[in-house]
Amino acid sequence: MTLDRQTLLLAYKTMRRIRDFEERVNVEFVAGNIPGFVHLYSGEEAIAVGVCMHLEAADYIGSTHRGHGHSLAKGCDPKRMMLEILGKAEGLCGGKGGSMHIADLQRGMLGANAIVGGSPPLVIGAALTAKTKRSDRVAVAFTGDGGSNQGTIFEAMNMAVVLQLPAIFVVENNGYGEGTAAKYAVGAKDTAQRAAGFGMPAVKVDGRDFFAVYEATAGAVDRARAGGGPSFIEARCARIHGHYCGDPQSYRSKDELTKAREVHDPISGFRRRVLASGELTATELDSIDRCSAEEMDDAVTTAHAGTAPPVEALYTDVYAAY
């Protein structure tokens, strides 16, 4: 599949932006500047970008605990994300949510979700809104391989088929749920085949290959917009960092960890491919790298300069009896 230069540039820019964002978060976390815990998306960029490049701001996504990549791909502002992750008042959720609860409803980002399997039922609700209001919006639910076994996603898939909702279920199979391998926890070795059994088109793609994800999503999105109902995509990838920042990952072999960084990296893969094909030039890509780095410097500086939420914020945004 060949894509125009604008598309390729945007794809690279967004993947790079996600990677840089995550690596900065990692640095900030190690430096002790980030409260709580964070889960990094590095190595999975091609999935969020390949999927979300088909979406408008008005379309919806539901995310996971590993949601920074989805948020950025859906158009959230890295500054306000970094502010949120540092718990600042200027953050996307005013500092009340944090890394695991980044949401931006104006951009159709329905929220990172710290409950594994929490998003799919919500996402079919957004799809129901689209169907009920006869808009052509679509809703995408991101779930991990571990989450793919959760009863909630099966219920959501069946409901989406029964009501023929414009929903797309994307399972990001990075091989592990915490320390447990997908090949142990997923009794059906193939989640796409399992999903097909629910009565919807389901495909398996290489989630490290932007082009494969982009192409598979095109079909699913077109079908959904045209009223053709839900689809399922399993995208296989490799997690570069641990389950959470600080995870020693001794459940993975040294060799596997090296490969994840050096062999399976979707961004260098993309870069190699577009340079080889001559579709983009090194100069173009390098300048994107530079801009991205600057953008992230900026985000981190802004985040540090952010202010802590006022204590009164504890009592707002909720009906509080006392």
Add this chain to the structure above:
Amino acid sequence: MTLDRQTLLLAYKTMRRIRDFEERVNVEFVAGNIPGFVHLYSGEEAIAVGVCMHLEAADYIGSTHRGHGHSLAKGCDPKRMMLEILGKAEGLCGGKGGSMHIADLQRGMLGANAIVGGSPPLVIGAALTAKTKRSDRVAVAFTGDGGSNQGTIFEAMNMAVVLQLPAIFVVENNGYGEGTAAKYAVGAKDTAQRAAGFGMPAVKVDGRDFFAVYEATAGAVDRARAGGGPSFIEARCARIHGHYCGDPQSYRSKDELTKAREVHDPISGFRRRVLASGELTATELDSIDRCSAEEMDDAVTTAHAGTAPPVEALYTDVYAAY
């Protein structure tokens, strides 16, 4: 498949016993002698019997809200069941459970369950006990077509595959969950194919045909006892009565209701077949009918003669702070 006379006689006797039991319950309910609500198994006898004839008392079953047939097929005493359904102290649960909570742990009957989808997770637990204690016991989970969409059964199926548990999932597809048709609520038109996607052998059989159910279960039980892991069976059948006693069933056509009684009845079907083949004689079957009728007269009389639980029983069998 041909079965020896003892097996055939036992099959007929048990199916007849279930039918007679249910029809008596219906009479008692209409007469206002049964508190709460009851769900009758009439028309589905071939499934409980075809499955449970492969089970020993030491094997386990988990049931549904429509559990009288499963209980009888697993060997529960009709007297003590009828006593329970009438809320008497001599009932299987001392009158504390009722129709929807009949259980008999000595006979491996882990309980009727008034929560749709409630049993499968419990049943894999019984299967885990069997596996852990290296016994060759098996555990069977009965679920309806409506219940087959519940997240709990999908989680249980995946867990059973992952841990290779001696569990068998039987979906009794009687076409409806309350007033909602299976062909509407089950997005995958085929629950067996959907189950196969979870990584276990799955078959679809005519649940009105005792022989078909008996044969399908044989394979599943042998596999489970031999350590071959879980299996799935969808058995299609027709519900003769309403969802609950008193259900007007206007969501079903007159024609369908008549067919359920006259065409799809598994017991008359069985009778026709064994008489035609000459495997059993009308005299034999008629005498079973007579005994069964007497047994049920007896059960009903005993149940009426039962005593109400003492009020103190309210506070027993539970840690009660006050």
Add this chain to the structure above:
Amino acid sequence: MSRTSFRQALNDALRSEMRRDSNVVIIGEDVAGGAGGTGVDDAYGGIMGVTRGLVGEFGRARVIDTPITESAIVGMAAGAAMTGLRPVAELMFVDFLGVCLDQILNQAAKFRYMFGGKARTPLVIRAMFGAGFNAGAQHSQCLYSFFTHIPGLKVVIPSSPYDAKGLLIQAIRDDDPVIFLEHTKLYDVEGDVPTESYTVPFGEAQILREGGDLTIVALARMTHIALEAAAGLAENGVEATVIDPRTTSPLDEETILESVAATGRLLVVDESNPRCSVASEIAAVIAERGFRDLKAPIRRITAPHTPVPFSPVLENAYIPSSAAVEAAAMELVRWS
């Protein structure tokens, strides 16, 4: 004004709000009477008949029958609420909370706060509750103390047809998730209900009866037990005030405090299990804010700390009786 059953009052509320606002949709099992069958539509109209006739008027696009998958029902309703609809999801029996709690506890209830005030989740979850039907341990619970404990939810528990209609309309118009609980034994209760649309505000208790000797607080079906007891007490010259909070979140503490200031005695009647119950909460509030006015201990009359038994004799003994309320009230009045 016309004599209307509790059930019909709920049906009226749903109908008038669906006419008023096309974003209101109903989601649940058999709410349209079941789907895909060979017979007629709207056979059930909801298992208790509350939604009867709605699919006829509004069609299946707005009265949506679903598979038996409560997590998907509630989650879908919450997601739809976040994105512009005003769904009324029906959970049938509140006991089924067990299979969908996460979508209420960790999702719908938390969005507004967790997302810094940027999310609105105008969702209503209707469910029936309560003992008295010999429906057994898994179909007879109250469980409203769970919802009352959860920040971000509003909890409505009407006791009369008038309140049922006004509170349900209010619930549908509210921008927070509202749990709306209907006692199974109240559906056939009749009362005078205006034919036009009206709302009953949340957080305003109703004084059902005034008396100077003690204050009895009760919810839903228990208000009827309390009034029965109050009548009996009156015959013995004891005058009780009976208060129905109507919503437990928000909870109208002031009305109860004012009454206790006058009577000095409080008795709370609650059909649920006792520990960490709404009865406990009300007792704690008064022990904290109304202590100076108290002339006697605060009594709770609740179900015992046991599951709901099936057998009628046991279930009757399980449910708080007006006799028990009367006896406890007399003790309080005589206390010194």
Add this chain to the structure above:
Amino acid sequence: MSRTSFRQALNDALRSEMRRDSNVVIIGEDVAGGAGGTGVDDAYGGIMGVTRGLVGEFGRARVIDTPITESAIVGMAAGAAMTGLRPVAELMFVDFLGVCLDQILNQAAKFRYMFGGKARTPLVIRAMFGAGFNAGAQHSQCLYSFFTHIPGLKVVIPSSPYDAKGLLIQAIRDDDPVIFLEHTKLYDVEGDVPTESYTVPFGEAQILREGGDLTIVALARMTHIALEAAAGLAENGVEATVIDPRTTSPLDEETILESVAATGRLLVVDESNPRCSVASEIAAVIAERGFRDLKAPIRRITAPHTPVPFSPVLENAYIPSSAAVEAAAMELVRWS
């Protein structure tokens, strides 16, 4: 006796019971450190390291890693308990109760009663709870009031390494389903713990400190806050008794009543949300049974009625502080 962390005390309890009884199995996510990976076994030993080393000694047949499916985990454990095993299921964060409540509320908790006493369900469900980790609204809740409300469950909430070990051993030997809750901020707390096996009985509160001016009841991490406050109060000449109920079901009402009989003042510190909380329950019990002894209102110091916020400044303001406890205690002592 040796200095042992809360985490290690739990590990010791599990190990000694698994050695004693081959029916004890552990079931949960990554309890064996994860499975099927390319690296080493026992990498995590449970996400908080509580089960570390157990898979090495007892093998994967008894330390069972599962998929991320809590309904199947808890349900499987309950079914195994009904049929002869003594499973210890790990729910990781108690917040995940949302995705498996039914198997606790309607299944495990009800079998014994619903089946007329014929079922035994010797099941332990371990989960961590509490705020203080900046883990956000879905990973910081208490939720023990839910379990305490449910008949058929026993609820254990230890505050020290000694109690953690003795109560967990007791829980494993108990024939009813036991919810065993571990506060995330206590895992690294150290204390003297006997190396041999011992049990701490359920329903027996522990008096952590004696003083005649008021009674403070607190659980888990809040006992430490309460003791801190008590120390501060002592400097102002106010002597507080601090009581740790240790189990909320059964709840030791007598020990609290006796103390209040002596002090006349009660303050309950509870990290959970206030409505229908354990604090409410204890206040209600004393307002009912200890009224005559009360010299002042019963105060509850709890988290506000809001979800747990992420930002440290807000989370710190959310969690009850010793300063707040001290201030409330002074008010009670001065009250007239």
